Amino acid sequence: GDSVTQMEGPVTLSEEAFLTINCTYTATGYPSLFWYVQYPGEGLQLLLKATKADDKGSNKGFEATYRKETTSFHLEKGSVQVSDSAVYFCALSVRGGSNYKLTFGKGTLLTVNP
Amino acid sequence: EAEVAQSPRYKITEKSQAVAFWCDPISGHATLYWYRQILGQGPELLVQFQDESVVDDSQLPKDRFSAERLKGVDSTLKIQPAELGDSAMYLCASSLGLAGALRQSYEQYFGPGTRLTVT
Secondary structure (H helix, E strand, C coil): CCEEEECCCCEEEECCCCEEECEEEECCCCCEEEEEEECCCCCEEEEEEECCCCCEEEECCEEEECECCCCECCEEECCCCHHHCEEEEEEEECCECCECCEEECCCEEEEEEC | CCCCEEECCEEEECCCCCEEEEEECCCCCCEEEEEEECCCCCCEEEEEEECCEEEECCCCCCCCEEEECCCCCCEEEEECCCCHHHCEEEEEEEECCCCCCCHHHHCCEECCCEEEEEC
């Protein structure tokens, strides 16, 4: 079946540090890939996405590139801020008929200290 | 900006009691999803609706969970009886879900969730 493996946290960084959160996947078909962010007490927000190999998704300074050859979609940001503290989820979606359900990783808690 | 609405935001119930959650998707979204997120885990799909029809409920514990979307708009998820292991965040999401449309129409938008604590 489909699955997502992402780097276990928690990850603690100082403000302006470089961030990488690793994500790899296995999928039965050709997936779309996503990063979601969850702030404390809130639901999930789509951070960025990529729908085909070599696509780069980007938003709010975060980037991730769809690497089909390594089945990876690592999240990066050059300079994190305290406001980036949240849980980050890597996810994939493979269409099965009209079913586009998301399969999530376990999440990585990021804490950014001033 | 349109949002997915959920209520209540928090619910505490005793085991063996019944509990219900409500979700109102973004207007015009045909597809509605209920996910369960256990603390420290990623969300897992419980049930997916296309309009008023169930598309996927393979992970829904049908002995105690039920879901309905009678008019193809808002939806209710019910647990009866609740068990200690049901304590989790219950998330609702919706997408346009138009058959034959661009893949972007399947992008899912999440509500704030209902945090359930069973004591």
